[in-house]
Amino acid sequence: xxxxxxxxxxxxxxxxxxxxxxxxxxxxxxxxxxxxxxxxxxxxxxxxxxxxxxxxxxxxxxxxxxxxxxxxxxxxxxxxxxxxxxxxxxxxxxxxxxxxxxxxxxxxxxxxxxx
Amino acid sequence: xxxxxxxxxxxxxxxxxxxxxxxxxxxxxxxxxxxxxxxxxxxxxxxxxxxxxxxxxxxxxxxxxxxxxxxxxxxxxxxxxxxxxxxxxxxxxxxxxxxxxxxxxxxxxxxxxxxxxxx
Numbered sequence: 001x002x003x004x005x006x007x008x009x010x011x012x013x014x015x016x017x018x019x020x021x022x023x024x025x026x027x028x029x030x031x032x033x034x035x036x037x038x039x040x041x042x043x044x045x046x047x048x049x050x051x052x053x054x055x056x057x058x059x060x061x062x063x064x065x066x067x068x069x070x071x072x073x074x075x076x077x078x079x080x081x082x083x084x085x086x087x088x089x090x091x092x093x094x095x096x097x098x099x100x101x102x103x104x105x106x107x108x109x110x111x112x113x114x115x
Numbered sequence: 116x117x118x119x120x121x122x123x124x125x126x127x128x129x130x131x132x133x134x135x136x137x138x139x140x141x142x143x144x145x146x147x148x149x150x151x152x153x154x155x156x157x158x159x160x161x162x163x164x165x166x167x168x169x170x171x172x173x174x175x176x177x178x179x180x181x182x183x184x185x186x187x188x189x190x191x192x193x194x195x196x197x198x199x200x201x202x203x204x205x206x207x208x209x210x211x212x213x214x215x216x217x218x219x220x221x222x223x224x225x226x227x228x229x230x231x232x233x234x
Binding site (some may be wrong): 033042047052100108 | 159162221222
């Protein structure tokens, strides 16, 4: 069975601060896929990134960056120079078997960016 | 591309009625669709996996007689909440697995979800 832990239930920062959301995962599969999703108050899931277990290269996309470390089973997400529009719930998720199974989600981190 | 349409987006109904939620992949075929449930301020939990032309596979603790899933075509899966009660009030969201892409991985694309309120 897979498990995803997001220990931070809620984070509140002031606009323009950098913030890191933590994600720790557990799986016995050697091939797996990790995701980050954003869920604004309207409810829809916004896909942010997918990372394969065999690709540990970190990624940067604008103000977003992701740090994948297999040695610590972590896949952390950093927002640089946060903005009010970044306020949302962020979910880390995991799947195995090429996505044939559903996603296992963490409990989510509610990020509040104060102006 | 890869759009998933979920309908309705919001439904309010009386206790005891049945509610049907549709999940359609608009521009791709999906042999597999997934249904998730999210209670307020909680995570998304997989309810069931729906495979076209076969019976759905339900996760432990999900009543298959209460949550009827039909996946009659490669672009449509439906979830029917039978004899709904207030405790069934939740956010239901589907995803469709794109059969076209990727040799080792086929992505899931999510619908926008359905907020179900049972009075």
